[in-house]
Amino acid sequence: MPASLLEVFxxxxxxxxxxxxxxFEGTTYSRGQLAERVTAFARGLKAxxxxxxxxVALFLENSDAFVVTWLGVQAAGCVAVLVNTAxxxxxxxxxxxxxxxxxxxxxxxxxxxLVPLRDQLPSLQWLITVEPPPPGLPSVAFADVLxxxxxxxxSLPLPLPRAEDLAVLxxxxxxxxxxxxxxxxxxxxxxxxxxxxxxWRWTDADRLLLTLPLFHTHGLMVGLHGTLFTGASVDLRxxxxxxxxxxxxxxDASLTLFFGVPTMYGRLLEESRRxxxxxxxxxxxVSGSAPLxxxxxLDIEARFGARILERYGMTETLMNTTQPYDGExxxxxVGMPFPGQEARVVxxxxxxxxxxxxxxxxxxxxxxxxxxxxxxPDATAEAFDADGWFRTGDLGEWDPDGFLRITGRARELIxxxxxxxxxxxxxxxxxxxxxxxxxxxxxxxxxDFGEQVVAVVVPHPGAPSDAxxxxxWCRERLAAFxxxxxxxxxxxxxxxxxxxxxxxxxxxxxxxxxxxxTAT
Numbered sequence: 001m002p003a004s005l006l007e008v009f010x011x012x013x014x015x016x017x018x019x020x021x022x023x024f025e026g027t028t029y030s031r032g033q034l035a036e037r038v039t040a041f042a043r044g045l046k047a048x049x050x051x052x053x054x055x056v057a058l059f060l061e062n063s064d065a066f067v068v069t070w071l072g073v074q075a076a077g078c079v080a081v082l083v084n085t086a087x088x089x090x091x092x093x094x095x096x097x098x099x100x101x102x103x104x105x106x107x108x109x110x111x112x113x114l115v116p117l118r119d120q121l122p123s124l125q126w127l128i129t130v131e132p133p134p135p136g137l138p139s140v141a142f143a144d145v146l147x148x149x150x151x152x153x154x155s156l157p158l159p160l161p162r163a164e165d166l167a168v169l170x171x172x173x174x175x176x177x178x179x180x181x182x183x184x185x186x187x188x189x190x191x192x193x194x195x196x197x198x199x200w201r202w203t204d205a206d207r208l209l210l211t212l213p214l215f216h217t218h219g220l221m222v223g224l225h226g227t228l229f230t231g232a233s234v235d236l237r238x239x240x241x242x243x244x245x246x247x248x249x250x251x252d253a254s255l256t257l258f259f260g261v262p263t264m265y266g267r268l269l270e271e272s273r274r275x276x277x278x279x280x281x282x283x284x285x286v287s288g289s290a291p292l293x294x295x296x297x298l299d300i301e302a303r304f305g306a307r308i309l310e311r312y313g314m315t316e317t318l319m320n321t322t323q324p325y326d327g328e329x330x331x332x333x334v335g336m337p338f339p340g341q342e343a344r345v346v347x348x349x350x351x352x353x354x355x356x357x358x359x360x361x362x363x364x365x366x367x368x369x370x371x372x373x374x375x376x377p378d379a380t381a382e383a384f385d386a387d388g389w390f391r392t393g394d395l396g397e398w399d400p401d402g403f404l405r406i407t408g409r410a411r412e413l414i415x416x417x418x419x420x421x422x423x424x425x426x427x428x429x430x431x432x433x434x435x436x437x438x439x440x441x442x443x444x445x446x447x448d449f450g451e452q453v454v455a456v457v458v459p460h461p462g463a464p465s466d467a468x469x470x471x472x473w474c475r476e477r478l479a480a481f482x483x484x485x486x487x488x489x490x491x492x493x494x495x496x497x498x499x500x501x502x503x504x505x506x507x508x509x510x511x512x513x514x515x516x517x518t519a520t
Contacts, residue, residue, distance in 0.1 A: 261418030
């Protein structure tokens with residue numbers, strides 16, 4: 001029985017080394033070629049002093065280098081730390097410091113963001129750059145690490161990871177506090193990909209068009225992991241471009257799978273209507289990371305002749321539930337638990353399971369659920385009950401036929417374009433502006449992105465009410481997708497008797513209302 005996904009991948013490479021596995025920007029790697037690069041990179045890390053358990057950050061766009069780094073870090077016995085490429089200095093300083101990252105693999109733009117943080121990151125010793133780096137931090141070229149590792153050969157053995165070894169820290173957060181690192185072991189990654197590929201009938205005959213970002217659970221731990229586990233193949237793209245994706249889906253008859261977020265499906269539909277091009281029939285279309293509107297689901301079916309399969313997952317648990325491969329895929333629901341996993345809906349106060357049709361908090365349990373939060377035993381204890389059920393913070397209900405419907409987010413999480421946005425983080429940046437006395441950030445419905453970030457701001461007396469200035473302030477300090485798309489000024493925020501801001505009242509006031517204090 002393999003202990004890790006890495007072990008499964010290397011076993012596939014030994015059995016059929018010449019079989020094509022990964023295509024990226026005109027270059028195709030066979031299983032054997034990719035395995036050689038992975039082991040060379042791992043030995044290169046060890047030759048430069050990396051020890052088992054050391055944290056290595058991946059601050060990279062989609063590329064063949066990302067795939068090699070992801071597997072190579074595991075082969076070296078190190079722990080990968082995934083970093084959203086849109087993150088800027090506020091997020092980077094916290095994550096790399098909290099994880100005590102020793103090495104970061106990045107490109108020129110990523111290195112430029114890290115240079116000003118050098119004094120805040122004493123654990124960060126050097127960078128591995130896939131492009132020429134700026135001056136300011138010790139760095140080594142990605143190609144040089146590969147070359148050094150290839151020359152090391154057997155002098156640096158690479159024992160396979162054990163099932164209980166920590167594989168990755170995925171940073172996430174709730175509505176309070178700073179982001180937390182979810183600890184995922186090799187056994188949890190393997191258990192979930194086994195369940196996903198079984199449920200979706202994934203085989204080595206499949207070929208996936210993968211345009212989702214690999215720093216995200218959906219792209220990496222579903223798309224790439226499923227490919228590696230089954231021995232299938234993948235056409236990896238640097239990013240999603242609707243015209244390019246639609247062309248590939250029309251022209252390449254070898255493609256059998258496409259995974260996306262609702263925003264991507266909306267873009268594909270628009271492009272298809274504009275050009276008249278439609279995809280060839282695929283075996284499976286999957287949507288996740290944000291709710292897919294029933295109307296968009298039906299529009300895609302009418303245009304592409306395909307019923308999208310929706311699933312529900314999160315950083316801490318990977319994939320939790322799925323609509324059935326065979327049978328009804330009910331729009332507006334996320335199906336049932338994957339094989340070998342459990343899900344239930346409980347009363348938010350009593351924590352007792354609720355019958356179908358009643359709304360409560362979704363809890364999950366199984367071999368896929370993470371171990372806990374990195375160096376946060378308090379947060380870990382709060383997240384689990386005595387029987388091992390994990391409190392997701394999402395609200396939902398079972399419909400009469402046993403399909404799970406997500407009805408809200410207990411932790412006020414905003415999902416825009418498939419990305420998670422935590423209000424507290426944006427609020428902290430806004431209140432650091434000299435003109436802002438208070439701020440409340442919430443999500444309002446958006447037909448394109450699912451939700452848009454709205455900031456309700458109380459300015460200091462006499463301070464200017466400049467919406468664009470606040471948006472620019474956020475854009476400079478946070479990932480672009482987190483900046484408010486709308487800023488509303490008010491004299492005071494509604495609060496309850498305990499002083500807690502009543503965001504539900506703000507939502508009621510703002511829903512459907514037009515405001516002149518809008519910026520982009």
